[in-house]
Amino acid sequence: MNKNNLFHDIHEECGIFGIFGHPEAANLTYLGLYALQHRGQEGAGICSSDGVKLYLEKSLGLVAEIFNEKVLRNLPGHIAIGHNRYSTTGSSTIENVQPLMATYSLGSIAIAHNGNLVDIDGLKSRLEKDGAIFQTTSDSEIILHLIARAKDGQVHERIANAVRQVRGAFSLLLMNEKELIAIRDPFGIRPLSLGQLKDAYVLASETCAFDLIGATYIRDIEPGEMLIIDENGARSIKIFNSVKKAHCVFEFIYFARPDSYIFDHTCVNTIRKELGRQLAREHPIDADIVIPVPDSGVPAALGYAEQSGIPFEFGLIRNHYVGRTFIEPKQSIRHFGVKIKLNPVREVLKGKKVIVIDDSIVRGTTSKKIVKMIRELGGAKEVHMRISSPPTVGPCFYGIDTPTRQELIASSHKIEEIRKYITADSLGYLSLEGLKKIIPNSDLYCMACFNCKYPIEFEHKKITQMELFS
Ligand code: AMP
Numbered sequence: 001m002n003k004n005n006l007f008h009d010i011h012e013e014c015g016i017f018g019i020f021g022h023p024e025a026a027n028l029t030y031l032g033l034y035a036l037q038h039r040g041q042e043g044a045g046i047c048s049s050d051g052v053k054l055y056l057e058k059s060l061g062l063v064a065e066i067f068n069e070k071v072l073r074n075l076p077g078h079i080a081i082g083h084n085r086y087s088t089t090g091s092s093t094i095e096n097v098q099p100l101m102a103t104y105s106l107g108s109i110a111i112a113h114n115g116n117l118v119d120i121d122g123l124k125s126r127l128e129k130d131g132a133i134f135q136t137t138s139d140s141e142i143i144l145h146l147i148a149r150a151k152d153g154q155v156h157e158r159i160a161n162a163v164r165q166v167r168g169a170f171s172l173l174l175m176n177e178k179e180l181i182a183i184r185d186p187f188g189i190r191p192l193s194l195g196q197l198k199d200a201y202v203l204a205s206e207t208c209a210f211d212l213i214g215a216t217y218i219r220d221i222e223p224g225e226m227l228i229i230d231e232n233g234a235r236s237i238k239i240f241n242s243v244k245k246a247h248c249v250f251e252f253i254y255f256a257r258p259d260s261y262i263f264d265h266t267c268v269n270t271i272r273k274e275l276g277r278q279l280a281r282e283h284p285i286d287a288d289i290v291i292p293v294p295d296s297g298v299p300a301a302l303g304y305a306e307q308s309g310i311p312f313e314f315g316l317i318r319n320h321y322v323g324r325t326f327i328e329p330k331q332s333i334r335h336f337g338v339k340i341k342l343n344p345v346r347e348v349l350k351g352k353k354v355i356v357i358d359d360s361i362v363r364g365t366t367s368k369k370i371v372k373m374i375r376e377l378g379g380a381k382e383v384h385m386r387i388s389s390p391p392t393v394g395p396c397f398y399g400i401d402t403p404t405r406q407e408l409i410a411s412s413h414k415i416e417e418i419r420k421y422i423t424a425d426s427l428g429y430l431s432l433e434g435l436k437k438i439i440p441n442s443d444l445y446c447m448a449c450f451n452c453k454y455p456i457e458f459e460h461k462k463i464t465q466m467e468l469f470s
Contacts, residue, residue: 013255013399014098014114015039015084015205016192018173020180020229022200026075029082032202032209033063038257039114039205040084043097047110049177050077054108058083058097079180081173083112086401095136099173104148106155109176113140114205115169115190115399118458123166142166159183160226160239167456169248169398171221173203180229186240187455188223189248189398189446191262201229206260220264246446246455249439250400253389254359258299266440269299274438275388275430276303276357283428284308285355285384289348291315293358293370300388301357310355315348315378316370338369349378356424360389362402364409367422375423385424390432391415394452402449 015036019025026048033044044066045058055075059066063084083098101110117139124142128134132145146162153161159174159181169189174181182203184192195202197215204210207217221227224240247263248255256262258269279300290310292301295318305312322341354374361367367385374380391410396402405411409418410429419427432450436442448454 013086016112018081018203020201025080029080030067033082035209035212040086043085046082047099048075048077048080081112096138102144112173114171117166117168182221182227184221186224186243187246192221194218208257208260245444249445272299273303276300277307278434279430280304280307287353287355289313290355294318296359297357313348316342344378349380353382354380355384382425384426387429390450394448
């Protein structure tokens with residue numbers, strides 16, 4: 001199978017938010033999406049309902065650029081769902097921005113999806129043969145078609161049957177004129193939390209969205225659960241048999257905001273700091289200062305500094321008005337991007353032995369530029385790179401936008417080779433054992449990006465494994 005097809009349009013790490021029972025549902029969804037902006041900067045949308053009809057506004061761009069008072073006025077009602085879409089190569093089109101909405105025999109329905117489905121090709125061609133016309137290249141649309149094409153059953157049954165036919169990672173918010181429905185895949189790969197704001201129910205990928213609107217975090221949507229919220233309250237149905245959970249560990253490493261609590265009330269900041277402490281225990285080195293690669297390396301650098309007793313400093317300053325460099329599509333732009341984003345503080349770095357902490361190395365491009373910047377522009381004497389996660393060796397098929405295996409530098413290079421490539425004086429990664437020690441109930445996590453053990457069987461995985469052992 002063509003590798004480009006394999007990875008085309010399937011990278012979707014996103015943020016979702018939903019609310020039921022509030023007269024300002026769309027305004028609060030706008031705020032929720034604003035707090036979840038880090039989970040996707042390509043486009044955003046909100047769908048609302050006044051109990052009679054669905055209203056949809058979506059566009060490419062950042063949340064604050066898309067929604068203003070005028071746009072929000074087009075979204076009346078007490079129910080809303082919203083979605084932030086992550087930038088991907090080749091699919092930055094408005095059609096793919098969610099929520100996706102459709103009208104079918106039982107009325108209207110809208111969906112917001114975080115995660116990736118796997119093995120969709122067969123399902124998609126079966127639906128197409130059956131007459132389905134796809135409006136997007138997003139895997140989430142498959143679920144809508146499966147719901148609409150169900151021969152019989154009421155809406156909840158149809159939804160449950162539809163999601164039972166797909167596999168992969170899905171934290172979903174669906175709504176119709178009268179209900180808000182939350183579903184999480186049986187592995188609980190992506191986060192999805194339930195909160196309360198007075199009489200309203202709220203749902204969000206991360207609890208930082210609850211904080212902004214003053215909602216209280218109640219619990220996570222359980223893996224395999226479908227929660228239906230309507231004017232009579234909320235009721236929960238278990239729609240999948242229990243399987244061993246496989247939460248995404250990379251949410252802790254990089255993706256989620258440090259002020260969020262995810263995966264059963266676990267504080268992201270605390271985990272990141274502990275990873276930094278563990279890194280210091282595993283890879284100590286004599287140095288003058290510890291500096292983070294902002295922002296993702298900050299909590300781990302604090303942990304490393306506390307554990308080692310070496311002072312923490314801000315040696316790199318980030319321009320906060322630039323998107324994450326990783327998501328820029330072309331190699332040339334990505335190279336340029338590091339300079340746009342980060343600048344060294346010479347007074348801090350000059351003549352110093354510096355420990356630099358980042359959360360991960362993917363292709364190696366960022367680290368290489370950073371080491372060069374700290375040494376050449378910052379004037380550092382020594383640059384020691386420390387990474388608060390194990391080497392990234394496996395691509396993610398469940399929604400983290402990691403590149404193909406060939407592009408992952410650690411999949412084909414030894415640590416000493418990577419050190420040479422990034423031109424650091426030394427390089428140390430956190431061990432897999434160290435990571436497992438820090439993550440509570442670590443056996444309930446997917447760590448495929450670090451150990452190539454994929455919890456969900458699928459065709460692409462076989463290809464990855466063939467590549468791995470070839
Ligand atoms: P690279 O230059 O490809 O090695 O990218 C490494 C940098 O990208 C690190 O600073 C990470 O914090 C960041 N990073 C890691 N994973 C992701 C991701 N899925 N999306 C965006 N940035 C990422």
